[in-house]
Amino acid sequence: DAGVIQSPRxxxxxxxxxxxxxxxxxxxxxxxxxxxxxxxxxxxxxIYFNNNxxxxxxxxxxxxxxxxxxxxxxxxxxxxxxxxxxxAVYFCASSWGEKLFFGSGTQLSVL
Amino acid sequence: xxxxTQSPEALRLQEGESSSLxxxxxxxxxxxxxxxxxxxxxxxxxxxxxxxxxxxxEKERLKATLTKKESFLHxxxxxxxxxxxxxxxxxxxxxxxxxxxxxxxxxxxxxQP
Numbered sequence: 001d002a003g004v005i006q007s008p009r010x011x012x013x014x015x016x017x018x019x020x021x022x023x024x025x026x027x028x029x030x031x032x033x034x035x036x037x038x039x040x041x042x043x044x045x046x047i048y049f050n051n052n053x054x055x056x057x058x059x060x061x062x063x064x065x066x067x068x069x070x071x072x073x074x075x076x077x078x079x080x081x082x083x084x085x086x087x088a089v090y091f092c093a094s095s096w097g098e099k100l101f102f103g104s105g106t107q108l109s110v111l
Numbered sequence: 112x113x114x115x116t117q118s119p120e121a122l123r124l125q126e127g128e129s130s131s132l133x134x135x136x137x138x139x140x141x142x143x144x145x146x147x148x149x150x151x152x153x154x155x156x157x158x159x160x161x162x163x164x165x166x167x168x169e170k171e172r173l174k175a176t177l178t179k180k181e182s183f184l185h186x187x188x189x190x191x192x193x194x195x196x197x198x199x200x201x202x203x204x205x206x207x208x209x210x211x212x213x214x215x216x217x218x219x220x221x222x223q224p
Contacts, residue, residue, distance in 0.1 A: 045213070102154025
C-alpha cells in the first residue's frame with residue numbers, strides 16, 4: 001500500500017488567493033483527519049470524517065477554511081482567502097481503528 | 112479541554128546514554144495514550160498505544176509506561192538513528208468512533224555519535 005498520499009508537497013501562494021490541499025487515504029480506512037502543524041502550536045486537529053461524514057470541525061480556525069470528503073478515497077481542505085498566518089504544514093491522516101497513519105504533509109507558505 | 116505537555120522540549124544525548132522523555136496529560140476520561148515518532152519532512156509514525164495505568168510496551172530500545180497523570184518514553188542505549196521528534200497524544204473516551212488525537216508539542220531528541 002502506498003500509504004496516505006497528499007498533494008501538493010509544497011505550495012507557495014499570495015495572500016488572498018484560494019488554496020486547495022488534497023488527500024488520498026489508505027484504502028479501507030474509514031476515518032480521515034486533517035491536522036495543522038506549526039512551531040508555536042504543534043499539531044492541531046482541524047476536522048475529522050468518519051465514513052465520509054464530518055464528525056467534528058470545531059478545530060477549523062474560521063469560515064475561510066472548509067473541508068470535503070466526496071468519497072472514501074479523496075478529501076480536500078480549502079482555504080479561501082488565504083492569509084500569511086495560515087502558513088504551516090498541513091497533514092492528512094487516515095485510520096481504521098485507533099492508529100493514525102499520516103501522509104507526508106503539505107508545506108504551505110502564504111506571502 | 113484535553114491538554115498534553117511534553118518535556119523537555121529538546122534533548123541532546125551521547126550515543127549509548129539512556130534517558131526518559133515525559134508526557135503529562137489532562138483528559139476527561141482516557142481512552143488511550145499514544146506515542147509517535149516524527150522525522151524531518153515526514154508525518155508522524157505510530158510507536159505505541161497505552162490504555163491503563165501500569166501498562167508498559169517495548170519496541171527495540173524504546174519502552175513506554177503510563178500512570179494516571181503521565182507517561183514516560185524510556186530510551187535505552189540510544190543510537191544516532193533514534194534522533195527524531197517524539198510526540199505524545201491522548202484520545203478521550205467521550206464520544207464514539209475514531210475521535211481525533213490531542214498532541215503535545217513534542218521532544219526533539221538528538222543522539223550524537
